[in-house]
Amino acid sequence: MDNSLLISPALGIIVGVLMGLTGAGGGILSVPLLVFALHLNMVDASPISLSAIALAASVGALLGLKNNLLRYKAAIFMAIFGVILAPAGFWLASHIPNGPLLLIFSSALFYSAFNQYRQARNTALGIPEPPRQPPPCLLNPSAGKLTWNVPCAKALALTGGLAGLLSGLLGVGGGFIIIPALKRYTNLSTQSIIVTSLGVQALISGGSVIFSAATGSFNFIVAAPFSIGALGGLLIGLAISKKLSGPKLQQVFAVMVFGVAVSLTLKGLHLL
Template structure:
């Protein structure tokens, strides 16, 4: 086994550790780990990422059910447009993107480069959300849960399409939406977002199963490491300040996003 491959599997474990420590954000590293350390094609990497993210989020959601932190009605309202959008994106939109999008002055923007550049932009937006965490609705007073259905449906569709293209969970978009649009308390918003991410990611992955050959042995090993990392992260959470770590991780994601843009261009 080569060094990069070993680092790739270690990366899978770290993705889970970050999820366990700060409750989200770790999934944004899945595609870079798969592409740059394990040499997996970006389109396949975004598909595998959906499965890894979905499985990890499902484990997190199941842990929150006994604590009664999940608002199932909100999850259903948000998840239906989201999983429809992510499934259709993976089944039809991603395969429809041409292998060569355009050529300018000798530079050809291929499908793979385009996906990685778009992913890098999402990473940068997510990093700013983590660094500026206080602006995501956490300071709002708790209120009775109520629904702005049109905006929740639109947000679900947008998050679904983004998830379908880049294979990330989109928690940095979902959590503020649940706090601001459904008036959920922050702890419930985080827990409910995990269930939404699990549903839409795993259903989106079904679109890929219908389109490509899946290396199930690799995928289950990598996902197992990420799930194991969650439990390790939850344990480490007793000794590490999650909020400080989240901001530091945000800066790391920002650097990674800029690096991907530099590398691909």
Template sequence: MIEFFLNNIATVLALATTGIFAGILAGLLGVGGGIVIVPVLFFLFQGFGVSAESAMLIATATSLATIIPTSISSIRSHQAKGNVDTDLLTHWALFILAGVLLGSWLVTRVDGAWLTLLFGVIAMLSALNMLFRTGKSALFQQLPGRGGQGVMATSIGFFSSMVGIGGGTLSVPLLTLYNYPAHKAVGTAAAIGLIISLPAALTMLIIGDTPADAPAGTFGLVNLIGFICIVPLTVKFAPIGASLAAKLDAARLKKIFALVLLITGLRMLAQVFL
């Protein structure tokens, strides 16, 4: 194993940097790791000669794998503060799982260009939400009925698994749109992230066909070197990001990140169409 890492030192260092970057941003801005990890891996893998289509597939699956341990750690923290809504999770879990299984199966079957397109759209929508809806009042006074919530949960599972993100990117804005308490939305999103990432990553690991141009250490669609390099550093540097947030203007930094995310989304869309 040591010899393998030494023979791929450039890849290891680049992936380790990704973990540090994702951890600091997650702690500093409160954003999910997937929304950072996917685009970084997408462009990083291409730098190592991987095609854009293969890079997106592997970035998606690897990102989901990294979310598993980080979401478990996050759940414990939020559970201790009473911010995980178990009643909502009980109702949503099967719907999320259904969406995840369909979405992760599709990832193993579709062209990576479609995933790049979808991520670009979601990244841009997330960026616009950060720029213009932060602190705005809810549009609805309460969550819809059980049928409407089922559609919401299934959609969150489906789209999150297809672009390699946890529950927070989609579920927090949706829940707060319906006047759901923000602190509970964030805590519950951590649990949603585990429901999404575990079955999705396993599906892509087991039934995904490894692309011929995949980087070293890729099994199925999951790059295990990326997983090993990213996870411990993300966990290690997230508290550092949180400490920086107390000293810096986090609101302004979040808007800067939103602009970067918007540009990233546009660049990914340009790669599809140009």
């Protein structure tokens, strides 16, 4: 029996548990786990990672929709631009050697680790966010909807497009881009931001997987057990998140991401 059939669901469970405990950011470790454990290159690992993110994020988004936390119009709007640019990311990935691509991915991990650690540290120490100008996308309290205008549309379109490009290029859902952007450009609650980000990731990742399958570069044999494992892990992570989640866990996860980024950097430099 192919070892990947046994290893891939275990890897999926790990990714799912991390997503359940830490939110959308846990999926960023999908590609590194596939690269190190299954010895896949970035181009092959990316669609497999996106299939797991699409499945897990869809469940989270649907739960958020049930609780009226998902801003689905904003999620769909952002995802449209993400789906349009994701094929460009796939094209770039196919034309960049594996070594430099690993270095690009490690840079994204360093950025994500730094942001998560800083935010978790500020939360643990009770440091408030610095004052800022009113964001372009404001929630109408009476209607419970975002008030749309040109600056708001531009900000969300740019965010969705960048998330889609990185989705195709690196095989990530883009939560490390979407969540900070929604915090900057909207006044949504933290829960609503996370759920809306999951909605965007589900749509972009799902579209990216369909594109990958249509072009014949999708390994269904590895992706199916990996995605099912991720879904199971997500449910486990959500079940225990109330006891283990918090700033300290976010800091531990950020340190873990930093360590993975260092490992990918070394691997990428070795392949140059």
